[in-house]
Amino acid sequence: MTDATTVRTYRDYGQPLWRRILLTRETGIIAALAAVFAVSAASVPNFASELTLQYLLLDTAAILLIALPMTMVIVTGEIDLSVASVVGLSSVLVGVLYQGGVPMALAALIAVAAGAVAGAFNGFLVTVVGLPSLAVTIGTLALYRGLAVGLLGTTAVTDFPDGWRDAATGTIPGTPIPWVIVVFGVLAVAFGLLLHFTPFGRGVFAIGLSDSAAAFSGIRVGRTKLILFVLTGTVSAFAGIYFTLRYGSARGDNATGLELAVIAAVLLGGVSIFGGRGALHGVIAGVLLIGTLSSALRLANVTSDVINIITGTLLIASVVSPSVTAWVRNRWARRGRSAAVSQP
Amino acid sequence: MTTPPTQGHSTPALKLKDVAKAFGSVVALKRADLTLAHGSIHALIGENGAGKSTLVKIIAGVYQRDAGTLEYDGEPVDFASTADSKAAGIAVIYQEPTLFPDLSVAENVFMGRQPLRSLGRIDTRAMREQVAAIFSELGVDIDPDRPTRGLSIADQQLIEIAKAISLDAKVLIMDEPTAALSGVEVERLFTVARSLRDQGCAIMFISHRFDEVFALCDTVTVMRDGEYIATSPIADTTVEAMVRQMVGRDVEALFPKVESEIGDVVLRVDGLHQTGEFTDVSFDVRAGEIVALAGLVGAGRSEIARAIFGVDPYEGGTVSVGGNTVRRKDPADAMRKGIALVPEDRRHQGVVLESSVARNVTMAIRRTLARGGLLWGGIENTAAREWAARLEVKTAALDAESGTLSGGNQQKVVLAKWLATHPRVLIIDEPTRGIDVGTKAEVHRLLSTLASQGLAVLMISSELPEVLGMADRILVVHEGRITAHLPRETATAENIMFAATHAAEEAA
Secondary structure (H helix, E strand, O other), X not given: OOOHHHOOOOEOOOOOHHHHHHOOHHHHHHHHHHHHHHHHHHHOOOOOOHHHXXXXXXXXXXXXXXXXXHHHHHHOOOOOOOHHHHHHHHHHHHHHHHHOOOOHHHHHHHHHHHHHHHHXXXXXXXXXXXXXXXXXXXXXXXXXXXXXXXXXXXOOEOOOOHHHHHHHHOEOOOOOOEHHHHHHHXXXXXXXXXXXXXXXXXXXXXXXXXXXXXXXXXXXXXXXXXXXXXXXXXXXXXXXXHHHHHHOOEOOOOOOOHHHHHHXXXXXXXXXXXXXXXXXXXXXHHHHHHHHHHHHHHHOOOOHHHHHHHHHHHHHHHHHHHHHHHHHHHHHHHHHHHHHHHOO | OOOOOOOOOOOOOEEEEEEEEEEOOEEEEEEEEEEEOOOEEEEEEOOOOOOHHHHHHHHHOOOOOOEEEEEEOOEEOOOOOHHXXXXXXXXXXXXXXXXXXXXXXXXXXXXXXXXXXXXXXXOHHHHHHXXXXXXXXXXXXXXXXXXXXXXXXXXXXXXXXXXXXXXXXXXXXXXXXOOOOOHHHHHHHHHHHHHHHHOOOEEEEEOOOHHHHHHHOOEEEEEXXXXXXXXXXXXXXXXXXXXXXXXXXXXXXXXXXXXXXXXXXXXXXEEEEEOOOEEEEEEEEEXXXXXXXXXXXXXXXXXXXXXXXXXXOOOEEEEXXXXXXXXXXXXXXXXXXXXXXXXXXXXHHHOOOOOEHHHHHOHHHHHHXXXXXXXXXXXXXXXXXXXXXXXXXXXXXXXXXXXXXXXXXXXXXXXXXXXXXOXXXXXXXXXXXXXXXXXXXXXXXXXXXXXXXXXXXXXEOOOHHHHHHHOOEEXXXXXXXXXXXXXXXXXXXXXXXHHHHOOHHHHO
C-alpha cells in the first residue's frame, strides 16, 4: 500500500474558496447584521450616533461575554441554563463582601472564584454523576438564584467605588467603545483560538458530533465538558461583576432570564443545538444582531412586547432555516434524478 | 387449539426462491432459497454475515427484496410492512422480545387488537381467559395479570409465542431464541415448539448451537455469503458436514499470509476480570504476531478489547505494553503507551461521520501535530494527505464528510487515524465487517504487512475464514472465558466452532 506508483493525490477542499466563505451560515448572519445596522442608521432617528452605539455595546456586553463559553458548551451537545443565576450570585457576593469591608478587588476575585465553583458543580453532576445537563442546570438555575436572593434578601448594595464604576461604563477616550468591550475582544480572540485552532477545540467538536467516537479516539470527554462548565461559570461571574457595576446595584434578582437571551443569540449565530456545529464569529454577530435590532426598535418607539415577538420569530426562523434549506435541496436533487431516469 | 392444519402437507407454508437484497453497494443476500413445510421445524444456519437476519427481515416485511419470489401457501405475496406479514399469519420471535414492561401479560398479548365489549370498552375478562387458555395448552405457568416487567427473557419469549398463537400464526420464525436462555428454559421452549409443529405450524429456527439443531429440527438449510448452499434432512447430515458447508471457502487463497519474525511480548493481559462480562482473561501478543480472538457474537470478545483500551472498566487484572502498566478506564493513557483500537461499530465508535476525512485521520495525533499549541488548517491537511495516500482512501477532497465514504473507505480512515499514532499494539475488532470483497483483501494485506514490520496485532473476528487465514494463534472465547488456545498449525473451523460453543472442560 506504500507503493509509490499508486499514491493518490487529494485536494484540500471540495468547494472553491468563495463558496466556502460566502455560502456559510456565519456569513449570512454577518450580512444580516450589516443590513439591519444600515437600515436602522438610515431610517431610525438618533440611531446613527456615538451614544447609541456606546449604549448598545454596554447593554449587550454581558451577553457577549457569556456567549463565548456557552458556545463551546453547546458545541459539545450540552447546555448551561444556570448562567444568569451565577450572574446574580456573583453580583450579590461582590455587594455583600464589599459592604462588609472587603476590598473591592478581593471581593471581585472571590466572586469569580465562586462562579468557577458553581460551574464545577454543574460539570461534576453532568460528567461524574452522569445526569443530563438540561436537568442539572435547571436545578442549579433555581439553586444559585436562591442562594443569591437568600444572601441579600430584597435589598440592594449600591455604593460601589467610583473608579470601578467608571471602569465598567467608561469608553476608550475619543471613541464610543467601552472598556468592557476591549476585555471582551481579548477573551473572544482567546476563545476563538481555543475552539477553532487547538487540539482541545478539535475534541470539543468531535464530542458534539459523536461522544462515543470521541471517547474511542482517546479524547477525554468528561474532562473536556467539566472544563467548559467551569469556564462558563467563571465568565458568568465576571459578567455578574460587570453587570453590578454597570447598573450600580448588587441585587439577588440581577439578570434574571439572561440565560435565554444568551442561548437564543448563540443559536441565531449558527450553533447547532444538537452539538458539533458552529463558529464563534457567527455567535458574536448573532448577539450583536439581536442587540442592534432591539436597540433600533426601541428608538423607533416599538414596545418591548413587540420587540420580543420580533426577536423570537427571528430566532425560530434562523433555527428552522437550515432544515428548510436541506429539504428544498433534497427535493431538487430528487427531481433531478427522476428527470434523468425518465430520459429514454 | 386455534391453528388447524389447513393445507395438506404437500403445499409448502412458505417458499422463497432466488431472493436478493443489497444495501447500497453492500450485497446482503445474493440468492437465497428456502422452503418451509407445515408441521416441520426447519433450522437455518450460517456464519455471522451469511444473510440469515436479512432473510428473516424480508419474510417479516421489514425489508423489501430486490429480486426473487416469495410464496405463501402456494400464492405469490409481497409484504410491504410487518403488519402485512403478521396479518398473513407470520410471527417472528427475536432474541430480545420487545414488550411493554408496565402492561400486564394479557394486555401485551392483545396489544392493538383488544377484544371489545359494548360501547368500545375493552373486554379484560375475555382477554385474560384467552391468554390463560393458551398458556395452559402450552403448559406454561405465567399469571396473565402480572406486568411483564421482571419476567425472564424466556418467559417474555413465551408471551411472544402466545401472541403468535392468538394471531393464528401459521409460520413461526425464531431468530436465535435460545441465546439468552438456561438449559431448563431451552427445554420448555422446545416442548412448546414441538407441540406447535404437531398442530401443523411451520417453524424456522435460527441457532448457532448444533446440539440444539439436532435436538429440535427435522430439516436444515445452510447459508453462506448471502447464498443458499444446501438443504438436507437432519438425519442425513453431521456437524462436520454442516461446518464445512458454512465455511466452505478456499481459505488459503483469500488470505495470503506474510510470514513474519515473532519478537518479544508487547501486549500482556493478566487475569482481566469484569463481573458479567469476562473472567480470568490472560494472554500475550508478541511483536510481529497476529493473535485472533474467535468465538460467537456476545461471547465477550469486544468487551475484552474495549477494557484493554480503557474505554470500558474492569474490576481486576492488569494490562501492560512493553512492561508498562496501562491505567484502567483511560484510553488516552492506553494510546500514549502504544495501544490502538479499531472498534467494532465503525459508524458510532470508529469515525465521526459528520466530520471531515482530514479531521478524522488526525484526531488521535492532534496534540503532537500542534505547533505552539495551535493547529492551523495546513498542518492537519498535510498529515491527513500522507496517511490517506498510504491507505489509498478513496475520496476527492480531504474536507469531505466521512459519512459520504463507503464502509471500506471509512474503515481505512479509522486505520489511518490509528496508524498515524505509530502504535505498538493494534487491536482490530471485526476488521472487515460490512466491507466489499476488494477492500477486504486490501485490509488483510495491510494487517499482514504491519505485523511483518513488527506490530503486535490482536484481531477479533466472527468470520472463521478470516481467523484461520490471518492468525498466528487463535484464542477462543466462550461466555467470557478463554476456552481454547490453538496455534495456527492445528486450528480448524471444526475445533474453533467446538470450543466456541462449549465450556472449557468439555473442549479440553
